[in-house]
Amino acid sequence: MRGSRFRWLLPTYLGLGLAYLFMPVLLVIMFSFNDLRGRFNVRWQGFTFDHWLDPFRVPAIPRALGPSLTIAFLSALVSTVLGTLIALALVRYRFRGKAATNVSLFMPMATPEVVMGSSLLALFVAVQAATGFVTILIAHILFNISYAVATVRARIAGYERDLEEAAMDLYADEWQTFRRVTLPMIMPGVFAAFLLGFALSFDDFVISNFTAGSVQTFPLYVWGAARRGIPPQVNVWGTVVFLVTVTVMLLYLRWQRRSALKRA
Amino acid sequence: MTSPGSGVPAVELVSLTKEFADFVAVKELDLAIDDGHFFALLGPSGCGKTTTLRMIGGFEEPSSGIVRLHGEDVTGLKPYRRPVNTVFQSYALFPHLTIHENVAFGLRRQKIDPGEVNRRVGEVLELVQLTGRGRQRPRQLSGGQQQRVALARALVNHPRVLLLDEPLGALDLKLRKEMQIELKRIQQEVGITFIHVTHDQEEAMTMADTIAVMHGGTIERMGHPDEIYEDPRTTFVAGFLGASNLMDARVISPEQGKLVLGDGTPVWIEPSRLMNGATTVSVGVRPEKLHLSAPDSPLETPNRVPGTVTDASFTGASTQYLVDTQQIGEVAVTIQNLGDRRFRANDQVTVGWYPEHCFLVT
Numbered sequence: 307m308r309g310s311r312f313r314w315l316l317p318t319y320l321g322l323g324l325a326y327l328f329m330p331v332l333l334v335i336m337f338s339f340n341d342l343r344g345r346f347n348v349r350w351q352g353f354t355f356d357h358w359l360d361p362f363r364v365p366a367i368p369r370a371l372g373p374s375l376t377i378a379f380l381s382a383l384v385s386t387v388l389g390t391l392i393a394l395a396l397v398r399y400r401f402r403g404k405a406a407t408n409v410s411l412f413m414p415m416a417t418p419e420v421v422m423g424s425s426l427l428a429l430f431v432a433v434q435a436a437t438g439f440v441t442i443l444i445a446h447i448l449f450n451i452s453y454a455v456a457t458v459r460a461r462i463a464g465y466e467r468d469l470e471e472a473a474m475d476l477y478a479d480e481w482q483t484f485r486r487v488t489l490p491m492i493m494p495g496v497f498a499a500f501l502l503g504f505a506l507s508f509d510d511f512v513i514s515n516f517t518a519g520s521v522q523t524f525p526l527y528v529w530g531a532a533r534r535g536i537p538p539q540v541n542v543w544g545t546v547v548f549l550v551t552v553t554v555m556l557l558y559l560r561w562q563r564r565s566a567l568k569r570a
Numbered sequence: 571m572t573s574p575g576s577g578v579p580a581v582e583l584v585s586l587t588k589e590f591a592d593f594v595a596v597k598e599l600d601l602a603i604d605d606g607h608f609f610a611l612l613g614p615s616g617c618g619k620t621t622t623l624r625m626i627g628g629f630e631e632p633s634s635g636i637v638r639l640h641g642e643d644v645t646g647l648k649p650y651r652r653p654v655n656t657v658f659q660s661y662a663l664f665p666h667l668t669i670h671e672n673v674a675f676g677l678r679r680q681k682i683d684p685g686e687v688n689r690r691v692g693e694v695l696e697l698v699q700l701t702g703r704g705r706q707r708p709r710q711l712s713g714g715q716q717q718r719v720a721l722a723r724a725l726v727n728h729p730r731v732l733l734l735d736e737p738l739g740a741l742d743l744k745l746r747k748e749m750q751i752e753l754k755r756i757q758q759e760v761g762i763t764f765i766h767v768t769h770d771q772e773e774a775m776t777m778a779d780t781i782a783v784m785h786g787g788t789i790e791r792m793g794h795p796d797e798i799y800e801d802p803r804t805t806f807v808a809g810f811l812g813a814s815n816l817m818d819a820r821v822i823s824p825e826q827g828k829l830v831l832g833d834g835t836p837v838w839i840e841p842s843r844l845m846n847g848a849t850t851v852s853v854g855v856r857p858e859k860l861h862l863s864a865p866d867s868p869l870e871t872p873n874r875v876p877g878t879v880t881d882a883s884f885t886g887a888s889t890q891y892l893v894d895t896q897q898i899g900e901v902a903v904t905i906q907n908l909g910d911r912r913f914r915a916n917d918q919v920t921v922g923w924y925p926e927h928c929f930l931v932t
Contacts, residue, residue, distance in 0.1 A: 468658050468660050468662035469662050469664060471629055471649070471656075471658070471662065472656070472658055472662035472663075472664070473664075473675070474628075474629075474648065474649040474650050475627060475629075475649045475650070475654075475655055475656045475676075475724075476650075476655065476675045476676035476679060476723065476724075476727070477650045477676050477679035477680050477727070478650060478675070478679045479648070479650055482679060486675075487664060490666045491665075491666065
């Protein structure tokens with residue numbers, strides 16, 4: 307066989323690619339077990355469970371996680387609801403301003419974050435809104451909506467309008483049709499939009515930095531801490547967030563595969 | 571509310587019109603369908619049959635006109651407020667629900683007692699021969715089974731009118747034939763008015779009590795299948811319901827039913843079919859109504875023209891001939907294979923037919 311001498315090539319390439327992706331993550335996890343002396347958690351000094359047993363030792367971390375998780379949850383929720391409705395309207399109906407809606411939805415994805423963050427700040431200053439929790443939330447909903455629409459729209463485009471007509475034919479009014487047929491059909495897309503929004507919001511630094519005022523989110527705290535030396539508890543929490551995200555994604559994939567099997 | 575047989579039509583359309591942005595799909599359609607009938611709307615794609623059905627179901631709002639169900643004006647009512655159910659061409663089964671839940675969907679929306687729901691779902695699944703499939707999902711079933719689920723899901727609600735939009739279109743030929751008989755059986759068993767949209771004339775003729783042939787947004791001919799087949803009245807209907815041979819003729823004696831072809835050959839037809847005072851007419855005759863004989867053994871049929879066989883194809887039960895004649899051009903002839911003499915290309919023959927098998931078209 308012609309390719310047999312190079313059979314190792316593809317697996318090696320894949321292995322290197324994965325290593326490149328996961329090295330930084332592995333380092334973060336590894337250094338959450340580092341028995342460090344001094345302030346800078348950059349050199350391996352021995353193994354310890356200390357930081358895992360005392361994750362709240364630095365009070366600024368839970369104080370930053372609170373708003374981060376709340377904002378991630380709320381912005382994902384609001385943007386998923388709005389995004390789903392917008393996606394339905396865009397796929398189903400022809401209306402004035404449809405093209406303009408499409409373009410304006412794409413804008414937050416295309417605009418550099420620095421530009422968007424600074425314009426938002428300028429806006430909030432102009433309307434004399436005190437920056438803080440609410441302004442971060444507004445900003446995160448703003449950029450999350452674009453991704454939510456894109457995610458849900460892909461799901462709606464793939465199924466037949468007939469199903470809704472069939473539901474209405476079978477005595478379901480508009481609301482029941484949405485709840486019993488439309489929503490279950492697009493649920494995988496809606497759920498994916500929520501997860502994506504949560505991750506994007508939790509992870510955001512640039513836009514939060516402009517709109518946060520005196521509120522500190524987790525990325526903002528880490529940024530600030532980096533100059534003084536990042537406490538290993540940050541690694542602990544980073545690992546937790548990583549593991550939770552991976553677990554949810556795996557559960558989601560399994561659920562999707564199982565419901566796909568049921569339908570197959 | 572009216573009971574079946576009270577004389578009020580199950581469905582009544584009054585001057586129904588549907589205009590879309592760039593064309594008129596249905597033009598001032600008047601139609602009354604009797605209760606308990608199996609009614610077929612037949613026509614090529616774009617003739618307005620599906621739009622008509624969708625206006626009865628409430629999926630399309632008419633531009634003008636009235637839809638009545640059992641005497642009640644339902645124009646403008648939402649689909650879920652109409653006592654009709656639909657079997658969709660794509661079946662439109664809910665993929666996220668089991669067969670049982672698909673069938674129960676309409677009953678649950680009507681807040682029917684759960685015990686009663688289970689009883690009726692079981693009953694209707696038995697009617698369509700799917701007992702024991704309730705826990706499966708639509709995609710685990712074959713096309714024919716899905717089709718029957720779609721039927722069961724509509725019938726379980728005991729609609730007063732069942733709408734079927736090309737319900738057999740997605741099935742292969744053999745299954746389609748089986749389902750035609752099955753559908754007819756079910757309709758007779760439940761006694762509900764069926765309105766069946768199809769472009770397949772054989773399907774319509776197999777199942778329906780009454781067929782309306784639609785063309786260009788209007789009904790061109792309506793009646794019992796054999797009635798419209800034997801006397802289609804228009805060239806379009808004649809051609810849509812099957813093959814036919816058409817010839818132009820001049821009326822000589824309306825009382826006797828005597829006509830002549832272009833070269834003076836006499837043709838006799840039923841005088842009753844010469845209704846209007848037309849002087850030139852177009853006469854049609856179906857291929858299976860024609861007889862063939864060798865020139866030396868004359869036919870008894872009053873109408874005869876000589877010709878030459880140009881093509882003979884044996885199809886098992888019958889043989890299809892093409893015969894070239896001077897008087898009426900090329901004619902198609904279908905002869906049952908009863909063991910009589912078969913002709914071959916280039917044989918000289920006489921084509922003959924009886925007056926009662928002629929129809930006039932406009």
